[in-house]
Amino acid sequence: MFNTMLGDMADLPSTAITRAMAFDLIQKYAAISPVQAGKLRCELGAAWDYAMDAGRLPEAAVNWWRLILRGKIRSKGKTIEGKNIGVVKRVLTxxxxxxxxxxxxxxxxxxxxxxxxxxxxxxxxxxxxxxxxxxxxxxxxxxxxxxxxxxxxxxxxxxxxxxxxxxxxxxxxxxxxxxxxxxxxxxxxxxxxxxxxxxxxxxxxxxxxxxxxxxxxxxxxxxxxxxxxxxxxxxxxxxxxxxxxxxxxxxxxxxxxxxxxxxxxxxxxxxxxxxxxxxxxxxxxxxxxxxxxxxx
Incomplete structure (x- = not known):
């Protein structure tokens, strides 16, 4: 996921990532694949948590991935035969x-x-x-x-x-x-x-x-x-x-x-x-x- 979704950001130092950069990355994917965007945000947040716990980031570092778009990434639901059918919670008759x-x-x-x-x-x-x-x-x-x-x-x-x-x-x-x-x-x-x-x-x-x-x-x-x-x-x-x-x-x-x-x-x-x-x-x-x- 990191290899395919981070793009040029992958080569930047962690300390160079700003809130705006984090927002733009996740928002870009949220517009086309909300579920995948949510997974990317979660994994990046976990990576930052680990690095901060291990002392590999400065004490003043902020985990922007935990702060941006909280609760705002919504699934568009299933797409079947090219048609979006929305978020379906099916109960069989x-x-x-x-x-x-x-x-x-x-x-x-x-x-x-x-x-x-x-x-x-x-x-x-x-x-x-x-x-x-x-x-x-x-x-x-x-x-x-x-x-x-x-x-x-x-x-x-x-x-x-x-x-x-x-x-x-x-x-x-x-x-x-x-x-x-x-x-x-x-x-x-x-x-x-x-x-x-x-x-x-x-x-x-x-x-x-x-x-x-x-x-x-x-x-x-x-x-x-x-x-x-x-x-x-x-x-x-x-x-x-x-x-x-x-x-x-x-x-x-x-x-x-x-x-x-x-x-x-x-x-x-x-x-x-x-x-x-x-x-x-x-x-x-x-x-x-x-x-x-x-x-x-």
Missing amino acids: EDEIGELIAWLPNFAPIITDVLMLYLWTGTRGSEIVGMSGTEISEEGGQVWWTIPKIRTKNARHETATDQSVPLFGRGLTVVLRRKKLYGDGFLFPSRHKVGHIEQKYVTEQVFYRQPYSQIRPEQVRPRLTVTHWAPHDLRRTSRTLLAKLGCPDSVGETILGHMLPGVVGTYNRHQYDDEKRLWLFNLSEHLESLAKRFEI
């Missing part, structure tokens, strides 16, 4: 969910299983692909997936804890099958490196199957019949279904791994394990009923 579940086996098994877990657990993609057999346990006849705090988005919060996810239905089937195959190792191992597959790989595979994807157009492959969605939209869809089923917000947010806000989050240390079992079971049953609409 119930018919679309049933149709998609029936279609999922057209993906490679590893992608099918990840997408199934998005729907059946509502967890984050990074948490799913990083799942290991050591995180799976059984207690009182219930199989649990315990996501270590360090692997969650709440790792930086002192009061955060490990996230317990009760498994049901097709989500349970996926996990038990993969644990039988891979034991205590990563349940979604990569074929190309040591470790697990990346979340972005799943996103790329979903886009590759969209009817509007122009990636390797000469290759014939099944195209999705439920379109214009990304894996993260399945997490949003599960949360919406939970709300429709009557799940209390506090439980629904805990299922997603969100920390409860304000005073509630500060004083309420209840983990809602019993409630999660109830509502994820209800979600599983509802997903099954939607899938049956499209069974052949």
Whole structure:
């Protein structure tokens, strides 16, 4: 990113960078690619932070990258088939969910299983692909997936804890099958490196199957019949279904791994394990009923 975006500025001494120069660089990219501009600003800010901490910049140096355009770089949303469709937060309809579940086996098994877990657990993609057999346990006849705090988005919060996810239905089937195959190792191992597959790989595979994807157009492959969605939209869809089923917000947010806000989050240390079992079971049953609409 630095090699391709800094241009002539790359050859300047750090102390020569002014606020105006920093602003002009980021603003130039923000006009054409806001997301990439935000990443560049973030990485430059981190580089300056490190240099200042290490004493490689004067005491009076200012990290302009942390100060310019704060909160002012906005994504223009997705562009599909040359048309900007804006910032889309997609929630699949119930018919679309049933149709998609029936279609999922057209993906490679590893992608099918990840997408199934998005729907059946509502967890984050990074948490799913990083799942290991050591995180799976059984207690009182219930199989649990315990996501270590360090692997969650709440790792930086002192009061955060490990996230317990009760498994049901097709989500349970996926996990038990993969644990039988891979034991205590990563349940979604990569074929190309040591470790697990990346979340972005799943996103790329979903886009590759969209009817509007122009990636390797000469290759014939099944195209999705439920379109214009990304894996993260399945997490949003599960949360919406939970709300429709009557799940209390506090439980629904805990299922997603969100920390409860304000005073509630500060004083309420209840983990809602019993409630999660109830509502994820209800979600599983509802997903099954939607899938049956499209069974052949």
